[in-house]
Amino acid sequence: MSANGNSASGNPAVELVNISKRFPGVVANDNVSLALWPGEVHVLLGENGAGKSTLIALLSGLQQPDEGHIEIAGERRQITSPSAALALGIGTVFQHNMLVPSLTVAENLLLGAPWWQRPGRAGLARALAAIGKDFGLDVPLDAKAGEISLGEQQQVEIVRALLHKSRVLILDEATSMMTPKGIDVLGQLMRKLAASGLAIVFITHKLDEALNFGDRISILRRGRKIAHLAPERLKALDKAQARSEIIKAMFARQDEQSDAAAPVPRPQLAAKADLDISALSIAPEPGLPGLSDISLTVRSGEIVGIAGIDGNGQKQLAEALAGQRALASGTIRLGGAPVEHLTAGARHKLGLRYLTDDRLAEATVATFPLNLNLLLKTIGEEPFWRRGIEQTREIDTYAEQQVKRYDIRTPGIHTPIGKLSGGNIQKALLARELAGDAKAMIFNKPTYGLDYQNIALSRARIRESAERGLAVLLISTDLDELLELSDRIAVMSQGRIAGIVENGSEARWAVGNLMVGEAA
Amino acid sequence: MDEAQAIHPLHDKASSRPTLEAWRSLALVTVGPILLAFLLCALALLIAGHDPIAYYLYVVERGVFSGQGLQQTLTRMAPLLLHAASLIIAFRAGIWNLGGDGQFLLGAVMAAALGPVLVTVAPDWITLIACMLLAMLVGALWSLVPALLRAYQGVNEIITTLMMTFLGTSFANVLVKLIFLDPATTVPQTRTLPVEDRLAWLPGTTISSGLFIGLAAVIIVHLVMTRTAFGLRLRIVGANPKAALHAGLSVSALTVIVFALSGGLAGLAGAVDIVGVFGNVRADWNPAYALAVVPLVFLARFNGWATIAFVFFYAVLDIGGESAARRIGVPQYFTLVLVATMFILLALAEWLDQQRRARQRS
Numbered sequence: 091m092s093a094n095g096n097s098a099s100g101n102p103a104v105e106l107v108n109i110s111k112r113f114p115g116v117v118a119n120d121n122v123s124l125a126l127w128p129g130e131v132h133v134l135l136g137e138n139g140a141g142k143s144t145l146i147a148l149l150s151g152l153q154q155p156d157e158g159h160i161e162i163a164g165e166r167r168q169i170t171s172p173s174a175a176l177a178l179g180i181g182t183v184f185q186h187n188m189l190v191p192s193l194t195v196a197e198n199l200l201l202g203a204p205w206w207q208r209p210g211r212a213g214l215a216r217a218l219a220a221i222g223k224d225f226g227l228d229v230p231l232d233a234k235a236g237e238i239s240l241g242e243q244q245q246v247e248i249v250r251a252l253l254h255k256s257r258v259l260i261l262d263e264a265t266s267m268m269t270p271k272g273i274d275v276l277g278q279l280m281r282k283l284a285a286s287g288l289a290i291v292f293i294t295h296k297l298d299e300a301l302n303f304g305d306r307i308s309i310l311r312r313g314r315k316i317a318h319l320a321p322e323r324l325k326a327l328d329k330a331q332a333r334s335e336i337i338k339a340m341f342a343r344q345d346e347q348s349d350a351a352a353p354v355p356r357p358q359l360a361a362k363a364d365l366d367i368s369a370l371s372i373a374p375e376p377g378l379p380g381l382s383d384i385s386l387t388v389r390s391g392e393i394v395g396i397a398g399i400d401g402n403g404q405k406q407l408a409e410a411l412a413g414q415r416a417l418a419s420g421t422i423r424l425g426g427a428p429v430e431h432l433t434a435g436a437r438h439k440l441g442l443r444y445l446t447d448d449r450l451a452e453a454t455v456a457t458f459p460l461n462l463n464l465l466l467k468t469i470g471e472e473p474f475w476r477r478g479i480e481q482t483r484e485i486d487t488y489a490e491q492q493v494k495r496y497d498i499r500t501p502g503i504h505t506p507i508g509k510l511s512g513g514n515i516q517k518a519l520l521a522r523e524l525a526g527d528a529k530a531m532i533f534n535k536p537t538y539g540l541d542y543q544n545i546a547l548s549r550a551r552i553r554e555s556a557e558r559g560l561a562v563l564l565i566s567t568d569l570d571e572l573l574e575l576s577d578r579i580a581v582m583s584q585g586r587i588a589g590i591v592e593n594g595s596e597a598r599w600a601v602g603n604l605m606v607g608e609a610a
Numbered sequence: 611m612d613e614a615q616a617i618h619p620l621h622d623k624a625s626s627r628p629t630l631e632a633w634r635s636l637a638l639v640t641v642g643p644i645l646l647a648f649l650l651c652a653l654a655l656l657i658a659g660h661d662p663i664a665y666y667l668y669v670v671e672r673g674v675f676s677g678q679g680l681q682q683t684l685t686r687m688a689p690l691l692l693h694a695a696s697l698i699i700a701f702r703a704g705i706w707n708l709g710g711d712g713q714f715l716l717g718a719v720m721a722a723a724l725g726p727v728l729v730t731v732a733p734d735w736i737t738l739i740a741c742m743l744l745a746m747l748v749g750a751l752w753s754l755v756p757a758l759l760r761a762y763q764g765v766n767e768i769i770t771t772l773m774m775t776f777l778g779t780s781f782a783n784v785l786v787k788l789i790f791l792d793p794a795t796t797v798p799q800t801r802t803l804p805v806e807d808r809l810a811w812l813p814g815t816t817i818s819s820g821l822f823i824g825l826a827a828v829i830i831v832h833l834v835m836t837r838t839a840f841g842l843r844l845r846i847v848g849a850n851p852k853a854a855l856h857a858g859l860s861v862s863a864l865t866v867i868v869f870a871l872s873g874g875l876a877g878l879a880g881a882v883d884i885v886g887v888f889g890n891v892r893a894d895w896n897p898a899y900a901l902a903v904v905p906l907v908f909l910a911r912f913n914g915w916a917t918i919a920f921v922f923f924y925a926v927l928d929i930g931g932e933s934a935a936r937r938i939g940v941p942q943y944f945t946l947v948l949v950a951t952m953f954i955l956l957a958l959a960e961w962l963d964q965q966r967r968a969r970q971r972s
Contacts, residue, residue: 414855435858446856455850462842466857469846470839478839 101164103128103257103289104149104180109158111144118144120313121158126258126289130321131280133304134293135340138400138567140310142293146262149291150182151175163257181251185263187243191236195246198235199253214253221252225282241272248279259283260291265299266401277303295399297606301332309339341569341602360559361390363425363441365411365530370420372410379403379585381410384420386580386587388530388561393552395576395593396565397601403585404565405447408534411563412444413437424530438467441529447538447565449515456508460500461489463507464522496521497547513544520551530561537571549575569605573598581605639963640909643955650955651948658940665934665944673930684817685887686925689714691824692879693903694917695831700872702835702912704848705760707869709771710876710900712778713752715891717745717877719782719800721884722891723790726801734807742881749877750870752778757869761862767869779896786893798893809886820886825918827875832914844868876900905953924949 102125111119119141126132134142147153148160151169159166162178169175175182189198196211215231222228229246230238238246244264251259261280265273280303284290294300300307307324309317317339324332365388374380381403388394396404409415411422413434422430424442432440446453454463465474465485473484489503498517500510507515516536523531533552537545552575556562566572572579579597580590581604591600652662672679693710700707721741729737756770792801809819835841847854847864854861879899884891906924910916931945 412856413858433858433860434855438858444856448852451850452852452856455846455853457849458846466846466853469842469857469859475839480837480839480842 101161102126103163105161106145106148107158107161109145109148109155109160111148111153111155117313119148119155122310122313122315123158124308124315126291127306128257128287128289129284130305131284131290131292131303133300133307134291134310135295135297135300135307135336136310137295137340137569139312141313142310143262144313145310146182146260146291146293149175149180149258149260151180176254176256179255179257180260181248181254181256181258182260183244183247183251183262183264185266187240187247189235189243189246191234193235194232195229195235195238196231198246199231199250217253218249221249224286225252225279227252227279241268241275244268244276245279248283252283256288258289258291260293262293263295264292265294265296273299295606297333297336300336301329307336309336311340337599337602337606340606341598356391356553356557362559363529363561364389364423365442365561365563366421366423366426367411368421368423370407370410370422371418372406372415373418374585378406380418381406381585384587386590388563390529390561391556391559392578393556393562393564393576395572395579396563396582397569397572397579397605398567398582398588399605400567402582404582405534406585407582408444408446408532408563408565411442411532413442414444435467441527442532443523443528443530444532445519445523445534445536447535449512449519450508453519454507454515457506459504460493460498460507460510460518461485461503464489464492464518464525467522468526492518492521492525513540513547516540516544516548520548524551524555528555528560530563531555532563532565534565535567536564537566537568569598569601572601583607635963639959640956643959644952647948647952647955650951651944654947655940655944660938660940665938665940668934668937669927669930671930672933673926673928678816679929679933681815681817683922683925683929684821686929687921688818688820688824688886689879689883689897689899690903690906690921690925691821691828691918692875692882693900694907694921695824695827695914696872696875696879697900697903697907698828698831698835698912698914698917699844699868699875701907702841702848703844703864703868704851705865705868705872706768707753707756707771707872707876708768708901708904709753709756709775709778709873710879710903711896711898712775712782713749713873713876714880714883714900715782715896716752716778716785717749717880718884719785719790719880719891720748720877721745721881722800722803722889723785725803725807725885726890729803729807737803737807738809738885741885742878745877745881746874747877749880750874752877753869753873754866757866757873760869761865775900782891783893786891792890800890802890803885805889808889809882818882818886820882823878823882827878828914828918831875832917835912835914902949905956909956 104126106122106124109119109122109124110117122141122145124132124145134145136142144153148155149169151171151174154168154170160169161167167178169178169180190201193201196214199214211231218229218231227245227249229242229249235243235246248259261276264276268276277299280290280292284305292300292303305321305324307319308315317336319332319336327335367384367386370381370384372381379402384407386394396407398404406415410417413429413432413436417430420430421428424437424440429437429440429442438444450456455466462485465488469475470478474481474488486503492498493500493503496517498510498521499514507518510518536548536552540548549571552562552564564572564575573593576593578590578592579601581588581601583604588604589600591597591604648666652666655662655665673683674680693714696707696710721744724744725737725741728740732740752774753771756765756767756774759765759770760767786800787798790800792799811817812819812821835845843854843859843864846857847859847861847868851861854864883897902924903921906920907917910920927945927949931948932942935942935944
């Protein structure tokens with residue numbers, strides 16, 4: 091690896107010193123220090139919610155730290171805005187593309203600068219030619235940004251950073267949507283850019299990429315930097331050793347408890363119906379991976395966990411099962427009967443229930459009262475509607491019952507549901523989905539964003555539903571949660587099931603391994 | 611929902627009983643701006659050298675207190691109320707049907723084409739019902755293109771309904787001048803439905819019974835939207851289409867149904883105005899009721915009862931303003947100035963009120 095000589099002398103290009111950043115209810119960064127050296131590719135690894143995005147937001151001027159400071163070339167500076175970040179030489183290529191799709195590449199590159207400073211099309215071409223020669227970058231200046239491939243769009247964003255003479259280039263999950271070949275190209279480009287003296291920050295979930303392209307690896311977890319592999323150390327280890335060291339750091343249990351051999355065995359009261367998914371595929375959409383050939387059986391009374399980094403098709407799978415997304419092929423059977431041709435409403439009625447992770451925007455109508463939200467999926471059904479007419483008394487009595495039974499804390503059943511806390515909205519949704527004759531339940535990130543008490547409560551509900559004989563599919567990005575509840579864990583990666591692991595003492599490592607990409 | 615809440619425009623189902631606070635904000639947000647608008651327009655009249663008090667007295671006298679004026683006001687309410695019903699359905703379902711005027715005119719022309727011919731062979735009541743049904747059908751059909759584009763292609767219906775309304779008004783003219791022209795007159799207009807065959811007057815008055823069709827439409831629409839499963843489905847589509855899909859509703863089908871109902875009611879407004887009041891359609895006739903009703907429905911927050919009150923108020927200004935302007939010698943457009951001032955101030959008050967609430971919340 092290239093220019094570690096640079097880093098031995100002088101200052102880091104950018105240094106974060108004891109940075110903390112809090113948001114209501116969470117500490118996103120807790121006393122994190124990070125040095126970005128010129129000539130190095132610095133990899134940030136971490137699960138969802140580890141605090142990587144917040145660090146990037148701080149570096150690119152979108153957020154300000156609550157504590158700690160940032161030094162640029164040894165000087166304490168404040169990064170007050172994205173344009174200030176650019177002016178200080180920090181360029182960011184965000185995970186989601188920031189180009190204007192209807193403008194040409196050239197127009198996109200010229201955006202932002204005041205008109206009297208813009209070099210114009212010809213000046214741009216000259217500047218580009220220089221960069222292109224050095225790094226082998228070639229962007230089609232006159233193509234519409236929306237019509238070029240994802241890899242090309244990324245190159246345009248990198249070019250933009252280079253045109254601003256950036257000293258630091260941040261690539262935020264740049265490879266998450268790319269093909270293996272595209273990833274290789276990007277990796278080589280990163281090496282070249284680092285060799286020219288840039289400090290590169292490369293954020294990824296894939297361990298192989300980290301090991302192949304990185305000089306230095308920092309691992310974040312729950313807002314803290316928990317491990318750091320300096321270049322010397324990284325060079326001293328062989329790949330397999332480095333892998334196991336990193337996986338240990340990323341997925342080790344947080345508290346002191348040792349891993350239980352398996353989840354607590356559950357009594358099963360009744361057998362209901364199996365949920366049987368076979369060869370299910372859906373077509374990819376712009377920005378969303380498709381699903382290919384998903385086959386999985388969830389038996390009655392069983393909890394099958396779906397692990398994986400966010401955005402690997404989990405939500406699409408849940409929506410396809412619930413009937414909100416069209417299948418390209420495959421079958422879904424509930425208790426043996428195919429349901430893939432049925433509408434979402436019909437599947438709900440048959441007992442296939444979906445608890446979405448999007449509590450406010452999708453699961454509820456925030457401005458509608460709690461009592462109606464409890465019946466949102468069964469509008470028009472007796473006894474709450476008779477011949478289509480609302481039966482206020484029945485609706486209110488039912489809502490009162492559910493409020494009591496599920497301990498929903500609300501000023502009243504007529505309170506708009508959007509005014510309740512996340513935990514209480516979740517209780518209401520559990521009440522709605524588990525009502526009536528539920529047979530199979532899909533939980534999508536059921537404890538995301540909840541406080542400790544509500545997390546415990548939701549997990550108890552999930553266990554209970556399996557005890558009642560429901561087939562439970564539990565999608566989560568929290569490995570501890572999956573290990574606590576599931577009987578088996580399937581790992582999703584790029585819209586496929588990368589592997590299925592029986593829960594047990596070795597499951598943590600097996601799942602962790604599959605999540606960061608099994609070694610080739 | 612109990613009656614007190616239903617009548618109160620500031621109350622949605624969610625909140626509890628009306629409180630002092632709610633009445634206070636009703637005064638501030640609704641009555642205050644209206645009074646202020648009267649005041650500002652009085653100033654404008656003073657500056658122009660007219661007597662504002664006389665003007666307002668004429669408006670009230672002509673619009674409410676003179677027998678004939680009140681009858682005209684109530685008759686004018688009929689098409690306005692039907693437009694309001696058409697808009698309440700659409701707006702509650704989150705759809706901006708701004709094509710009401712085109713749907714209205716085509717409905718009117720078709721009613722005027724059918725009525726005078728059919729009445730020669732069929733009894734009055736069949737003629738009237740047939741005219742209204744035909745107009746509803748035509749109004750619904752005219753909304754079909756925006757409906758399909760919105761439901762299946764996601765095309766913004768504000769643009770498409772406005773475009774269809776331009777086409778609709780022109781097409782109505784073409785129909786009047788080329789196809790349904792009454793050969794017996796020199797003015798380009800359709801044949802005329804004789805007065806005795808039109809919708810009956812209320813006993814002892816000249817108020818068209820179309821008023822009751824309008825009132826019934828608004829009240830039925832209000833009840834359907836607030837108290838039935840169908841109305842709830844539409845409101846979910848309007849409030850959060852994503853949640854509607856999640857809840858298993860067929861958003862596309864519901865969208866088409868909403869357009870059909872909304873367009874149908876606008877078409878019915880046209881028929882009621884023809885078979886109730888005018889008897890024929892003259893070329894280039896376009897009263898443009900629909901766009902005038904839009905802000906009224908918004909001010910009433912899609913509540914049917916409040917809409918009826920606002921429509922009455924607007925009809926008084928419309929009828930009273932015409933003659934008051936004539937009598938004190940200001941242009942007839944002064945009514946529009948008054949109404950526009952009122953809308954601007956009401957919108958401003960609404961905005962300030964929302965700012966205040968946002969501040970309270972934080």
